[in-house]
Amino acid sequence: MNPADHPAPTATAPAASTLAGPTPTATAPAASTLAGPTPTATAPAASTPAEQLTLRVLSALLREDVLGLRSRGTLEQRPDGPWLSDGSLALPVAPDGFQADHAARLPELEVDGARLTELTAVLALLAERADPLDRPGHLAFAEECRQTLATMELHDRVRPEVHAELAERYGKDVADWAGPRAALGFEALAAFLDHPVYPTARGRSGLSEAQLRSYAPEFHPSFELRWLAVPAGRLTVHGDGPLPAWWPSAEQLGVPGEFATVPVHPLTSDEDFTRIVPGAVLAPEPYLEVLPTLSMRTVAVAADPSCHLKLPLATATLGLRNRRTIKPVTLVNGAVGQRLVEAVAAREPRFAGRILHADEQHYAHAEDELLAVLLRRYPEGLDDAVSVPLAALLAEAPDGRLVIDHLADRFHHGSVPALYEELLRLLVDWQTTLFGHGIALESHQQNTSLVLDGTGLRLLYKDNDGPRVNTARAVRSPVRELAALVAEFRDPRILGEQDRALTDLFTTITGHLCTASLAFGLAAHGRVPLARSLELLRTVLGEAVDRLGPAGQPLRTDLLDAERLPVKAMVSAGSLLSKERSGAADINKHYTDGPNYLLSGDRS
Template identity: 25%
Template sequence: MTAELVRAALTDPRFPEVRRRVFRQLLESLLYEGALTTENAATENAATERDGDEHVVTGEDRDGKPVRYSFRAVRRFGFDRVGLTSPVLREGVEADSVTRFLTEVRGSLDADPDHIVAFARELEETLFKDALSEHLREDPPSTADHDALETAITDGHRYHPTYKSRVGFDVADDLAFGPEFANPLRPLWLAAHRDITEVSASGSLDRQYLADQLGGEATRFHRLIEDVGEPDEYVLVPVHPWQWRERLARAFSEQLARGELIPLGPDPHEFLPQQSIRTLTCRDVPERPYLKLSLSMVNTSTSRGLAAHTVRNAPRVTDWLREVVAGDAYLSGELRPILLGEELGVAVTPESGLLRPDTYGALACIWRESLHPHLEPGERAMPFTGLTSCLRDGTPLIAEWLREQGAENWVRGLVRVAAIPLVHLLCAHGIALESHAQNMALVHVDGVPERVVLKDFHDGVRFSPQHLAGEAPELAAPPAHHQNRNSFVETDELSLVTDFLLDAFFFINLGELAIFLDDRGELAERDFWRVVAEEIRAHQERFPDLAERFALFDLFTPAIEVEKLTSRRLHPDTELRLHAVPNPLAEVEKC
């Protein structure tokens, strides 16, 4: 069956479009980040202005003969983004291999030779897994709620070329654990001895927190622990079944043999993976907290383990943000953003010596509040990724909203309820959130924007302590061996705070929505950013006492620094890789 399914996916009529998407995002990001040298010849006729300049990349085939790739691309209004307007051609015929492309044009790439092979593998994994997804994809029902949309929206990252790599998953794993296939799973529960475990809990957490979730299984688990040791000396932690099979049984064999880890059994309820794959929603009891679990696989070029210091910080950041919002009458009383609190964190951190890379971040869980108890009668929620998603026939999920409200009016409402809370948190309080599309949901009433859902705080906040309006939380610092140079919460560089929001939310999140609406003739990019700028200026006029703070966190700066997401995969991850791009908020005010 698996072999037949693979062949069917790779011969599906939609496969060429998947391949075009991988090529498109690869070439757009390489050009945008200055990582690919091309020759281009601009012409001035109207058709070419619309279709873009022709770019040519030269290389050599395996026999050393010259080879020529060509495509057309334009510069978009927002952030000077690059957009391909044609397929990629190889010697005049549509290119059919991203690996061959990288192999043949290596001389034109700014890349470390040792990293190209791994990057090519990620691209091939993405191509296959997205093809499988498109082959089996079904449209969500019009009545789909937030949880159903988390499994139905299959697009992935719209800038990053390895948007669905899932390195570590084979075909069977992808079908079993990929969110778009909506196959239920049951986490395995372990008991971890407190000597090798770090626990962090929100101040509001009830002592019965886990027992209430597990029901009668909590008693059975207690008895199983008693067979080995004293239950009070152990902490319960759930594990993704793939992680248990592929990593934990081997990497933690010593702890299992000594009774420091005790397998207890599966969860009493079935769960479904969200878009992030490692976060699970309880299908049987939707009000149960979401489980964010360690997964030692790579997706969108990032390992999906959970670093212990971020797990430790999750409840502390949650308590801090809740206090900030509750103490701000404008946020708590008028905008009313929903913060899905990360209320409990557990990380198993044994002394592993040479095997530390196998165990660090490999066994951990963050319990995040479910959205369901926060919604009021009449409210529904859509993941922000849904705002740029389409049905199989190309109809946007939000088409009816745009038709009924008008695109500009709807965008203005969206900005008021989604962008302004983030702007206010930044400027009034000095707190930037990494609000890319997977970290947000829009609460609406019949499509009318109502308020916003924010989540993923454990490593998704950034601040400069000396520029906070209040006290900084007491957080755990990353250990010396933590290698992710792009993952940090505190910084002395104020620009890295402002750009954190401008990059994740404005560049990626709103930027993709602006492109989406423009490409479908709903609202020109320039008009989109004009609306955003107008609403931010209106907010600033409403709070004249924050004038100095608005100047300090300048959202209208002419240029911002954004991550070179693709270039990071072509070089050792030893430094921040950023480039300055024009800010559309500043550009629209020049007109």
């Protein structure tokens, strides 16, 4: 991108800093999770990071039937509780009910009568038994687990100090963390949580502890970006209007000549960019202080935190194949996704001012996934609002309470159930309305934020580059712009003429990740009884589906009344199996199935 009609920056940004500091010696309490209640057991619950990770991994392997126990095992009662056994393997289990019938009850696996309690031994056994074509994926997953355990142990050491410094910087009560800069504090809190589905989400492939401390969101560090000068005309640029005043020219970066400038994350700066664009020059000095968001590859500009830069990272999260680079097509799809959302919101008066979306129309790339940038601008008027990603609601605040407790105290007279209900009613109404127009968003808990202030609750969306669209519905929509917008998508996986891809995405994202995981998590923390929150969720979904009339029938059939629900099979598709072996066209939309927690009591 070229700077246009703006003053030159007057100073180099401050040197990098971090909240991590020295490693504290005290051990913090175990991190909470959005994944629902820990299965009950007669034995003590897992207490160490290794035991917690082993439980999560064994539960995921059971859910995706990697062990074969789900399909071949039978339930048997032993003196200590229920076990699933196939005669060779046996796993102590407990009822789950969220995305699986059972979850691991104890961090151990029995193999021919011998107990394996070390996760490395369990994974080595699975790799040995795997098809030779799948063995590299199993070995890679074992490395993911090793890195994740190291990160979890690091989290336990640093959490108290990070929390203390966040409180000092933004205030002791997180309900007062207003504005775009303070919103980054919530991203830091959320980074200590586990993912509702993927067991090794806190691990980041190939990064050292020093790199995590310097660049990962849970440390809330600041650092300076590197910049690449790209010969003029070698970038594909999209977006109108001038760049922000802080965007440097090549000359300001010490590179004279006709160049456009593109920010580069420090973790990617050692790439050979001349391979991508001959004549590209890496500026000699870093420039522009930024802070990481929860996604890590997206950073906020310290001096202008309503502006975020999404940059490629040569690492992976949520699976070996889930690389954090940026494919140019996703930039195109994200820009179209934003306009799609805004077109529907403009057509539905009840969502006026209540559904917000970040501006994602400005981007540049060089036809390579390691050389790209998205300039994301958040809406104006949020300086006095508290913006919290759904992923942070069950995070531990600096005072030890949950973030949602603080928000309920300030905005809902201390009632967590009231806050949950208001969130449900707006989010479900909005997502079912989109479904009526033939659209399902991959707006998971990281890409959906609550915005709270004196005007009430609003929802803020970003990064909608992977929707599913039923073109037959979209072209019939009263929103006339939809047909033309849909034609702009550049990923054939997005478009189809059936509803099943939409109901699957709606179920796994809006259902599991954004609403049900919160219900199970609130129950685990003793905030709202599970039966109460699930009944509310079913009621709100039913009312929203009824408002659609006949157009809502697929959601009623595939979600409300289905015996089984689709569940992401992220370990298999993301790590263990190649795409050829798993058959997954999209590793984030590859499914197994689980029980329907929404069924009425007489059917569940």
